[in-house]
Amino acid sequence: MSMGRRHVSEWMGIENGMLVVRPGKVDIGQRISTALAEIAREELTVLRDRIRVAKVKTGSSPDEGTTSGSNSLEQGGLAIRRAAATLRRHAIGLAAEQTGSRPNDWTLTGGILHGPGRNRPVDFLEFAEDMDLRIPLDQDIPPPPARARPASPPMLGIESMAAGSYRFLQDFELPGMLHARAVRPPHARARLLDIRQAVIDELADGGIITVRDGSFIAVAGPREWPVVKAARRVLTSCTWDLEKGLPEIDVDELLAQSKAERMPVLDGRPIPDAPIAPMQPRADCAARYLRPFTMHASLGPSAGLAIRDGKRISIISHSQGIYALRASIAECLGLELENVEITFAPGSGCYGHNGADDAAFDATLVANAIPGKPILLKWTRENEHCWEPFGPPQAVELAARLGEDGRIEGLSAEAIGGTYRGRPSPGPGGAGPARLLANRFRGSPIPAPPAVPNLNKQGGIHRNLDPCYEISETRLVNNLVPDLPHRTSALRCLGAAANIFAIESFMDELAFKLGKDPLSFRRSYLEDPRALAVLDRLGEAMEKAARKLNSDGRGIAYAQYKNEMARVAVGVFVSVADDAAVTLDRAIIVVDAGRIVDLPGLEAQMEGGFLQGASWALHEEVVWNREGIVSSDWDSYPVLRFDNVPEIETIAIDRPDRSSNGAGEASGGPAIAAIVNAVFDATGLRIRRLPLTAEAIRNSALDQEAADG
Amino acid sequence: MELTLRINGRDRSVRSEEDTPLLYVLRDELKLKGAKFGCGLEQCGACAVLADGEATFTCVSPAAAFAGSEIVTPEGLAETECGARVQAAFAEASAAQCGYCTPGLAIAATALLMRNPSPSREEAKAEMQMHLCRCGSHPRVLRAVELAASRNRK
Numbered sequence A: 001m002s003m004g005r006r007h008v009s010e011w012m013g014i015e016n017g018m019l020v021v022r023p024g025k026v027d028i029g030q031r032i033s034t035a036l037a038e039i040a041r042e043e044l045t046v047l048r049d050r051i052r053v054a055k056v057k058t059g060s061s062p063d064e065g066t067t068s069g070s071n072s073l074e075q076g077g078l079a080i081r082r083a084a085a086t087l088r089r090h091a092i093g094l095a096a097e098q099t100g101s102r103p104n105d106w107t108l109t110g111g112i113l114h115g116p117g118r119n120r121p122v123d124f125l126e127f128a129e130d131m132d133l134r135i136p137l138d139q140d141i142p143p144p145p146a147r148a149r150p151a152s153p154p155m156l157g158i159e160s161m162a163a164g165s166y167r168f169l170q171d172f173e174l175p176g177m178l179h180a181r182a183v184r185p186p187h188a189r190a191r192l193l194d195i196r197q198a199v200i201d202e203l204a205d206g207g208i209i210t211v212r213d214g215s216f217i218a219v220a221g222p223r224e225w226p227v228v229k230a231a232r233r234v235l236t237s238c239t240w241d242l243e244k245g246l247p248e249i250d251v252d253e254l255l256a257q258s259k260a261e262r263m264p265v266l267d268g269r270p271i272p273d274a275p276i277a278p279m280q281p282r283a284d285c286a287a288r289y290l291r292p293f294t295m296h297a298s299l300g301p302s303a304g305l306a307i308r309d310g311k312r313i314s315i316i317s318h319s320q321g322i323y324a325l326r327a328s329i330a331e332c333l334g335l336e337l338e339n340v341e342i343t344f345a346p347g348s349g350c351y352g353h354n355g356a357d358d359a360a361f362d363a364t365l366v367a368n369a370i371p372g373k374p375i376l377l378k379w380t381r382e383n384e385h386c387w388e389p390f391g392p393p394q395a396v397e398l399a400a401r402l403g404e405d406g407r408i409e410g411l412s413a414e415a416i417g418g419t420y421r422g423r424p425s426p427g428p429g430g431a432g433p434a435r436l437l438a439n440r441f442r443g444s445p446i447p448a449p450p451a452v453p454n455l456n457k458q459g460g461i462h463r464n465l466d467p468c469y470e471i472s473e474t475r476l477v478n479n480l481v482p483d484l485p486h487r488t489s490a491l492r493c494l495g496a497a498a499n500i501f502a503i504e505s506f507m508d509e510l511a512f513k514l515g516k517d518p519l520s521f522r523r524s525y526l527e528d529p530r531a532l533a534v535l536d537r538l539g540e541a542m543e544k545a546a547r548k549l550n551s552d553g554r555g556i557a558y559a560q561y562k563n564e565m566a567r568v569a570v571g572v573f574v575s576v577a578d579d580a581a582v583t584l585d586r587a588i589i590v591v592d593a594g595r596i597v598d599l600p601g602l603e604a605q606m607e608g609g610f611l612q613g614a615s616w617a618l619h620e621e622v623v624w625n626r627e628g629i630v631s632s633d634w635d636s637y638p639v640l641r642f643d644n645v646p647e648i649e650t651i652a653i654d655r656p657d658r659s660s661n662g663a664g665e666a667s668g669g670p671a672i673a674a675i676v677n678a679v680f681d682a683t684g685l686r687i688r689r690l691p692l693t694a695e696a697i698r699n700s701a702l703d704q705e706a707a708d709g
Numbered sequence B: 001m002e003l004t005l006r007i008n009g010r011d012r013s014v015r016s017e018e019d020t021p022l023l024y025v026l027r028d029e030l031k032l033k034g035a036k037f038g039c040g041l042e043q044c045g046a047c048a049v050l051a052d053g054e055a056t057f058t059c060v061s062p063a064a065a066f067a068g069s070e071i072v073t074p075e076g077l078a079e080t081e082c083g084a085r086v087q088a089a090f091a092e093a094s095a096a097q098c099g100y101c102t103p104g105l106a107i108a109a110t111a112l113l114m115r116n117p118s119p120s121r122e123e124a125k126a127e128m129q130m131h132l133c134r135c136g137s138h139p140r141v142l143r144a145v146e147l148a149a150s151r152n153r154k
Ligand code: FES
Pocket: B036, B037, B038, B039, B040, B041, B042, B043, B044, B045, B046, B047, B048, B057, B058, B059, B060
C-alpha cells in the first residue's frame, strides 16, 4: 500500500471534541485498538477519554488489506502515527500563522496548545475540529516523543467484556431478524441426492424456511432454538452420495518432496523455476520433523449477518479482510461493488482465517433467497471444527554438515507443506469465489482452486525457514504439496510454527551431540547484540527460577519472527508423569519488540502466543477417517486447559529509539520447541512429530527400548 | 410452556418450547446476551451462569430444570458484592483477549470466591478447568481471581 497521496482524514477525524481514530486493521482480540489509540495519544497528547476508535467498514475505513502476520502494529500503527504527526504539525503551523508567531514557539502537552499571542490555553481538539483534515500525510515525521517507560493503557472494552455487555456479532439483534443455520454434508466430497419434501413442508408450516441451492442447505426462522432443531431434522432427512469418502492416509505420507512443487528460497523468497542446489553428499546430523493439520477452533463458532434490500446487500462480518470478502461476494452474486457493503463486528479470537468469511457468505446466500429480512446465520461447534479451513500440515527436513572444529558449516532445510493461502481474495480465474466454502456445494459448484505458492518474502511455508543464526552455507527449499485432502488456509504464525519447532529442536540435538550447553551453543552462532541480550536475559531468569523448582527437565528456544520482527527467547520447565503426561511447571519469555507502545498488550500477546504454542505442542491434531472429520468437538480435539497453565514470566526489553515490531505471532514457534526440548531433557526421548501427547511419548519410549534391544 | 424463572433477582415468565435449553431462553427470549454459545455440549463454559451460587452450564439443560433456582447471568453479576469485585478485578488485570470466554470465567470466579474466599492458585485452576479460553488469557484470569480475593474485606 502506498501512503504517498493519502490524507490525514482517512485515519482520523474530530467530532464533537473527540478524536476518532479510523483503523484499517480490525481488532481480533489482539488489542490493536488499544495500541492504535495509544499511538495517536502519544503524538497528540490528548487525554485517553477523548479518543474513540471507529468501526471498520468498507467505504469509510482505509483499505489496509488483511489483519494478519503481526503486521497491524507495524503497518497500521505507522499510518496512524504519520497521520497524527501530520495533524500536529499543521495545527501548530496554523496556530502560529494566526498569531503571527513561529511554530517553534508552540508546544502541545496534555492536549493543550500553548504559545505566544494567546492569553488562554487552546484545546487542541477544539482548535483542530475546524480544520480541513484532507491534509496529505507527511513522509518524514519526527521520531516518536521521548518517554521514561512504556505506557500501560487500559484495555479498550475490558469492562464491558467482564460485564457480559460487550457485543459480539453473535449477539446482534435486529428488528425482523431471522436466525439461520446451515446444514452440512457428512464430509467435503459428499453431494446431496435428496431431501424428504414432507419434512420441509412441515417445517414451513411452523414458520421455518428451508433454502436450497444444490448441496448447500440452510434453514431460517424467527426463534433460535426451533431453527437449531430444524437444522438437525433436515440433516436426518437428507440422502447423500458419499462417493469414496475422505482418503485415509497418514499425514506423514502426504508430505513428500516427490509430491511437491519445489522452489529454492533465497533472501527469504521462493524463486520459481530456479535450479535447486544438490544436497551435500555428507550430513553429520539429519532429522525430519512433522506438524499435523491443526485448527483455529475459535471459541465462538463463526457467524454472519446479511440483509438484501433490492440490489444491495449489507453484511456484518468478523472477517479479517472485509475488502477482499466484499469483492468476492460481489463477484459470486454478479453485483456491483458499490452494492455490497461489509461492516466489521467482533467475533471471538480467530488466530487466522477461520470460518468468518464462509459464514458471512452462507448468511448472504440465505439473505439473497429471503429478501428484506436480516439473517443472522451461526455455525455450530461441529461446523466450526469440521468446516473451517485448517492450518496445513508441514514437515521440515534438516541436515547439517559440521566442520573439523565442530561448527555447523552447512545447513539444508526443506519445508514441505500445504498452502496457507485460502483467503477469499479476488484473483484470476475466480479465485475469490472458489475459496468460499458454500460455492463448492451450490447448484453450479466451483471446485477447490489449485494451491498457489506464496512467493512473498517470509510468506507462507518458508516463513522462518532461514535460521536466524550465522551459518556460512544454507540451502533452503520450499515444497508446496498441492493436493491435500482438506481445505487449508492461514493460521497464526503460518510456516514459522513448524520451521521454528524444527530448527530449534535441531539446534538442541546438535548441542547435545556435541556436548554443548544449549544456550551457549546458540549464542556462538549469533552476532546481533539484541538477540544476544534476549538470550542472556533468558539464561539469568532460568537460573533464578531453577533454584526454586524441582522439575524433570528444561528447554529453551530462540527465534526472530520473520527474521526481522520481534526477537523472542522462551524457556520452559516441565515434569513428566509415570503415564507420560507432560506438566508445564514454569515458562519464561524474553521479548525485544523495539519501542513498546502498550506494555500489557505486548505481554498478553506473548503469553497468549505461548499458550497456543503449548496447546499445539501437547494436544492439537486434526483426525479424520473415510466418513469425515473425527475432530468435531472439544473432546475429540483436545486443547490446553487451565490445569496445564504454568506461571509465565514475561520480560519485555524496551527499545524506545527503535521502531515498534508486531509481536502477536512471535512466541508460538519458540514455545513449541522449548517444550519439545524440555521433554527431551526430562526423558531422553527426542520426539519429532507433534503433538506430544502422553500416548505419543509412551510410544516413543517403546520404540527406543526396542531400538536399544 | 409457561414457566417462571428467577433471574438476576426478578421473576421472569417465559414461554419458549419445553425442551429449550436455558441458554436460548436467556439469549433469544429474554435478550440477555451475556452468557455465550460456545459448543452446546457442556464442554467449554462460555454459557455459564450462577444457579444457586454454583457455576452451571446452560447450553444443554432445559430451562424448566432451573425453575426454583436463583439464577444470576453475567449481566446480574454486578448486583452481587462478590460479582462486582470479580468484574472490577478482571478489568484491572486486563483478564481477556477477545473476551468471548470472559463472562463465563467471571461467573466461575464468582462461584469460587463465594464458596472459598481465598482460594489457592491450584483451586482456582480446578474451578476453571471446564472453561476454555483459546486466546490464552488464563494467566491474567488467575491473577484477577487473586486480586478479587485480596479485596475481600469480610
Ligand atoms: S456452550 Fe455451554 S459449555 Fe460450551
